[in-house]
Amino acid sequence: MNTHRIVIVGGGAGGLELATLLGNKAGKRGSADITLVDANMTHLWKPRLHEVAAGVLNADVDELNYVAHAQRHHFKFIMGRMSGLDREQKHLILEPHVEGDEQILPQRALPYDTLVIAIGSNTNDFGTTGAAEHCIFLDKRAAAEAFHRKFLNEYLKASQDPSAEPKHCNIAIVGAGATGVELAAELNHSAHELVEYGFDQIKPENLTITIIEAANRVLPVLSEKASAAILRQLKELNIEVLTNEMVTEITADGLHTKSGKFVPAFLKVWSAGIKAPEFLNGIAGLESNRINQLVVRDTLQTTQDENIFAFGDCAQCPRQDAETPVPPRAQSAHQQALLLSKSLQRRMAGKPLLKFVYQDKGSLISLSRNGSVGNIMGNLSKDFTFEGKLARVMYITLYRMHQFTLHGVFRTLLLIVRDRINRRASPTLKLH
Numbered sequence: 001m002n003t004h005r006i007v008i009v010g011g012g013a014g015g016l017e018l019a020t021l022l023g024n025k026a027g028k029r030g031s032a033d034i035t036l037v038d039a040n041m042t043h044l045w046k047p048r049l050h051e052v053a054a055g056v057l058n059a060d061v062d063e064l065n066y067v068a069h070a071q072r073h074h075f076k077f078i079m080g081r082m083s084g085l086d087r088e089q090k091h092l093i094l095e096p097h098v099e100g101d102e103q104i105l106p107q108r109a110l111p112y113d114t115l116v117i118a119i120g121s122n123t124n125d126f127g128t129t130g131a132a133e134h135c136i137f138l139d140k141r142a143a144a145e146a147f148h149r150k151f152l153n154e155y156l157k158a159s160q161d162p163s164a165e166p167k168h169c170n171i172a173i174v175g176a177g178a179t180g181v182e183l184a185a186e187l188n189h190s191a192h193e194l195v196e197y198g199f200d201q202i203k204p205e206n207l208t209i210t211i212i213e214a215a216n217r218v219l220p221v222l223s224e225k226a227s228a229a230i231l232r233q234l235k236e237l238n239i240e241v242l243t244n245e246m247v248t249e250i251t252a253d254g255l256h257t258k259s260g261k262f263v264p265a266f267l268k269v270w271s272a273g274i275k276a277p278e279f280l281n282g283i284a285g286l287e288s289n290r291i292n293q294l295v296v297r298d299t300l301q302t303t304q305d306e307n308i309f310a311f312g313d314c315a316q317c318p319r320q321d322a323e324t325p326v327p328p329r330a331q332s333a334h335q336q337a338l339l340l341s342k343s344l345q346r347r348m349a350g351k352p353l354l355k356f357v358y359q360d361k362g363s364l365i366s367l368s369r370n371g372s373v374g375n376i377m378g379n380l381s382k383d384f385t386f387e388g389k390l391a392r393v394m395y396i397t398l399y400r401m402h403q404f405t406l407h408g409v410f411r412t413l414l415l416i417v418r419d420r421i422n423r424r425a426s427p428t429l430k431l432h
């Protein structure tokens with residue numbers, strides 16, 4: 001009998017955890033053939049992208065190589081970008097991989113018995129005029145690195161400008177969700193660090209960071225208490241926050257709002273919404289929603305095909321305790337990966353699938369790596385808010401939990417030690 005083929009597309013916060021957990025069990029036993037497909041060769045945990053943008057995290061050090069990881073955890077890795085699906089033939093299509101003028105890999109068809117789609121999301125600019133041309137969408141490593149280079153170049157230019165005029169830099173961030181708020185705080189931190197490295201021509205007080213939010217408060221998904229505490233801390237960091245302001249147009253010089261305001265900005269970041277990749281919309285007759293997410297049942301199976309599962313940001317999953325679906329968060333993807341790793345093994349053993357129940361563990365918002373600046377945890381149901389070093393430790397723990405799922409205790413401890421050594425031995429900011 002042929003070994004059951006499970007293909008997981010997308011090695012992100014959810015997909016890589018699932019491939020690892022299944023590989024460690026079913027892959028190791030030989031009871032299933034597990035394959036992970038990703039459009040890139042390396043994994044970087046997406047919630048850290050704002051740190052890459054601000055230069056406080058060197059992605060080259062933190063990335064994980066899929067090939068080496070797959071070899072260690074008993075699954076196969078295939079580099080490729082999914083672009084289509086044939087449900088009758090039960091194979092997915094990977095588009096040709098091209099670098100410059102050279103086609104490295106042709107279009108390929110990859111067969112499956114069970115397919116799991118976990119390809120995450122992209123930024124949704126809601127068709128706002130000028131957003132695609134002038135904003136950086138902080139949803140990919142390349143975009144975060146591009147932002148970092150532009151940010152550094154401003155300091156480089158200022159450092160070589162002989163005029164005695166004070167130098168300024170304006171940054172506008174659309175959206176006061178976790179990404180926007182955390183990016184603003186990290187950039188403020190970087191501005192202070194850059195002065196330490198001699199880039200003191202742009203004084204921290206001359207770096208203007210403005211967050212523009214359409215809702216009436218920052219972090220509208222958190223409790224009012226948490227939101228107020230975050231706003232207070234942003235103000236202490238000299239970050240401007242405009243609420244009740246809808247951005248209507250973005251130009252090379254800045255942003256226009258519905259109320260008639262103009263926010264001048266050299267660097268513009270859009271972090272106000274998400275949508276799943278366009279090609280998922282109605283793919284092979286599967287049900288999708290208006291932001292291209294595949295609609296799934298509480299078993300994480302797509303509504304039209306029981307052999308195709310979807311989870312994480314690219315899926316709309318029902319929630320038992322709320323009318324809104326499971327939110328697009330790393331903690332959701334993590335919980336779903338844990339459930340699916342058990343469920344898929346049960347399915348192969350002829351047992352019923354488990355049902356996903358989302359457990360909101362609250363949200364941690366990092367307002368810079370300086371413990372004295374503090375962090376917040378807000379949970380709508382309990383409205384429990386706390387700040388300071390404890391929150392900072394808990395925020396870091398989230399990432400360590402992801403590493404723990406991927407590498408186990410011993411290797412995670414090694415990585416913690418490595419990070420500590422790097423912090424001592426390397427510059428605190430990536431300066432190139």
Ligand SMILES: Cc1cc2nc3c(=O)[nH]c(=O)nc-3n(C[C@H](O)[C@H](O)[C@H](O)COP(=O)(O)OP(=O)(O)OC[C@H]3O[C@@H](n4cnc5c(N)ncnc54)[C@H](O)[C@@H]3O)c2cc1C
Nearest residue numbers: 010012013014039046047082119120312313328329330331
């Ligand atoms: C800056 C930032 C900060 C965030 N902070 C937090 C936070 O503090 N807490 C929190 O809970 N959440 C946070 N999030 C949200 C969180 O990152 C996502 O919810 C989470 O990563 C979703 O996991 P996923 O597995 O669905 O997708 P992802 O982690 O995005 O992984 C998707 C994977 O699919 C691959 N892929 C994409 N398209 C294809 C294709 N066509 N073919 C093959 N592979 C493909 C990608 O290369 C990627 O590896 C943050 C997001 C951002 C951008």
